[in-house]
Each structure stands twice: as structure tokens, then as C-alpha cells.
Amino acid sequence: WGDTVHRLLELRLAGSERAEQFRKAQPTEVREFLRQVWSAVDASEIGAQCRSAGVEHVTEYGFSSLVSTAGRELRVTGTADLLYRTENQWHLVDWKTGRRPATGAATEHIRQLSVYAWLLDHQFGITVATATVGYIDPNGEPVLRSVDVTTDLDTTWVDDVVEDASEAVPLASAAGLETRPDPETCGRCPYAASVGGPCVDDYHATDSDSR
Secondary structure, X not given: OHHHHHHHHHHHHOOOOHHHHHHHOOOHHHHHHHHHHHHHHHHOHHHHXXXXXXXXXXXXXXXXXXXXXXXXXXXXXXXXXXXXXXXXXXXXXXXXXOOOOOOOOOHHHHHHHHXXXXXXXXXXXXXXXXXXXXXXXXXXXXXXXXXXOHHHOOOHHHHHHHHHHHHHOOOOOOOOOOOOOOOXXXXXXXXXXXXXXXXXXXXXXXXXXXX
16 A cells, blocks of 8 residues: 555656556555545645646655765665755755554654655755654555654764664675666756766766667
């Protein structure tokens, strides 16, 4: 269920006609639930902002930062469900489809978004303007409950965890790993925005030619 919802929202927020095809391809008992989720996100402030003219957004965006500490290198990764920019400010959203707390956001979900904020800062020098946990439950009221956790973010503990992990798990250098941008999103990714261009101008042509 969680993967299905995430995929539907990824297609919907991208404005893809495949979103409806994807919904219709699901079992009958699931389709109506997905329609409710779709409608709830469309009606939300997040959905409205993502549909606004000039707003950039990426879904299922993978972060990766190579950190050198204690004489070793450790790669920290994560995948944000939604990252979008309005008026030159970045907003972070993570969808949750499991049990939602009665109030506020679960501590583990706040910590997860704190790691993403840490990665954005380390990888791109970006400070997020807002961070939101979107709890989705088609049987709930409301179907989508968006919890702003911006003021709860705490990235100070991440450095300590990274240092402890690097001391506990020896890792070889990641130098030489190949970067493989996604053709559908690399032109809109935060890295391109931060340095003024795609990683490799002719990457996709080269990649296609090599197949």
C-alpha cells in the first residue's frame, strides 16, 4: 500500500497522465482509496503550491553525501518523497501511510526529516524553509493530515551519529563511483540549481549511445 501511494503521488505531482492509468491498474478495492488520496493531496496547500506556475519540484529525490571523519569516509544517503522550491525557498515533504499519531508527528519521522535537512545542507548548502510530514489514511478524517515539523528539526545530532558510525564500520573510499542522473529529474535537481547546470551536459546522449 505504501509503495502504491508513493508511486501514485509521484506521477500525479509530475502532471503525468500515467497517474490515472496507474490507479485504474490497481485492484478494484484499492482504486477508490487511491482516488481519495489523490483528491486530498490535490486540495492541500502542498498540492496547490506544486501546481503553481514557476514552482520547481522533484519526487523520490535521492540524497548522497560522502563525509570524511576519523580518517575514514562514510556515505550518508536518503530519499525524500517531495522537494519543491517556491520564491527561492526549498520545502521538504515526506508521506507516511502507516499508523499516524493522535497529535503532532512521530519522533522517528522528525528525525528522518532532520537527516534529509542535514543532507541538503551538506550536499547543496541548502537550508530548508519548511519540513512537513504528510500522514495519509483513506479511512481517516482528514485523509491527509499535514504536520509542519520545521521548528522540530534538529541536525546537530547527525554529525555525532556519523562520526560514531565511521569509527564502528570501516569503509573503503567511494572515490570513483559513477554518478547516474535521472533523465526525468536531473534538470530540476537541487545540485543543478546550486551550481548552475547539470552534472554532465552530454550525459544522457552518452548513456543512450552506450546501450
